[in-house]
Amino acid sequence: MSRVSLSSPVPLYLQIADSLRDRIARGVWQQGEVIPTLEQIAAEFDVARVTARQAVQLLMSEGALTPQRGRGTFVSATPPIMKPVQVVTTLQALAEMYQATSQQPLTVEESRRKPPVTAADGELAEEYIYMKRVHSSDGLPYCVISLYLDDKIFSMSPDRFRNELVIPILVSLSPQRIAKARQTLTIGSADAETARLLRVPTDAPIARVQRVFNDPDNVVIYYADVVYRGDAVKVEMDLGSVSS
Template identity: 25%
Template sequence: MLDLGSIDRADDRPPYRQIAASLRRLISTGRLPPGEKLPSEAELIAHYGVARMTVRQALQELRGEGLVVAEHGKGVFVRSTPPVRRLASDRFARAHRKQGKAAFLAEAEVSGHKPGVDQISVTTEQAPAEIAERLRLPEGARVVMRSRRYLANGTPVETAVSYIPESIAAGTAIVSTDTGPGGIYARIEEQGHQLGRFTEQVTARMPTPEERRALQIGAGVPVITLTRTAFDLDDLPVEVCETVKVSHAFVLEYDFPAR
């Protein structure tokens, strides 16, 4: 039997926030485990003695935090997708590309997820000023821009946009929807640009309306933004990738030597 608590009329918090706090506590302590169905609206109304709108506000708050998902005609469930562990020291290993695995595929499998990708768009455009600077391209230079959305167990967790100089990408599978085994980096290396190093910049912020729609998250769920630049062995930048990640869907893990 779940201990749903009760409404404290002396509490400064509105009732819906108190209900949300009680359900949040049950989720965080594992009393409501991933995949578990929450009590129905009718049950919550009866237990707390509140109006339906109050219960819906509480559930909406939890949905906005990414803690629960609503399934039409079935109810509200604790989100079941555990974080994808992003192993930064291993995700770009050449061994993965030789096995035909792109980075997200490799890390999703390690985390026990079924990876997927959709909403793929490939265009050739003039490089935005910041991207041209990162790629050391002259003003007006063109790049192949690849946009896609990544899924873990069917749930959107990340969007990514890669920019590759047209001089590298033209005439390769990089300009196709399916880049083939090993992904973009395998194709870049086939062009004679063996990868030597990467730099990454990581920030956090609230999502834009477009990002909320693409990632299917509420306005209260922050996102992680990561901008990566790939360099070949001659230290020539060969790709810039801008990713937007659902904050609760990832654990970013870095391994580096102490010097």
């Protein structure tokens, strides 16, 4: 039996819709194939039939499913393919990657708060602008980023920082301030809020990247916690040749 989380703030029908959507995306349910009945879906997730119907109706409204009278409900659309994001290892390559792609940042929260840095990360600036954003490509969300930018740098071009991708602007406006830049990649699973924003099932695999930029005085001028969809990440490494 598939599971839904009763303690999650995400409604049950949305959790089920995420699971069904994921099956279509992975090809478990292919285009033109009839899906299980509402009774079967309800039994699988141990929910009421009305909850299963809400999930299926949501996918119908998205165009992924189509009902056919007397025949059942069919997969009507192949989900769009997520273009992988290359994990790069230099600041210049990171800026170039962002500049070369058409991404649509959507800010879902903005405030002033301190980044959760440790002493090993560097010294804190006086004040930071915090933005939580969803980055999309071709209309598909592929990462959620929680970023903290030194307010002194933010004030240099607030409109651009609010409406464009931050790293290319930061590199172009203040390259001399970035004395050190590093990132750490870990693998995990999506919590309910991240899953909702990325349109993936709760506990779906994700890649988490922590980025820290420091100025010459070791002050943290940029801190970001970036969560990527698992199917949006591509890691490629040249291992060289084997010597005989």
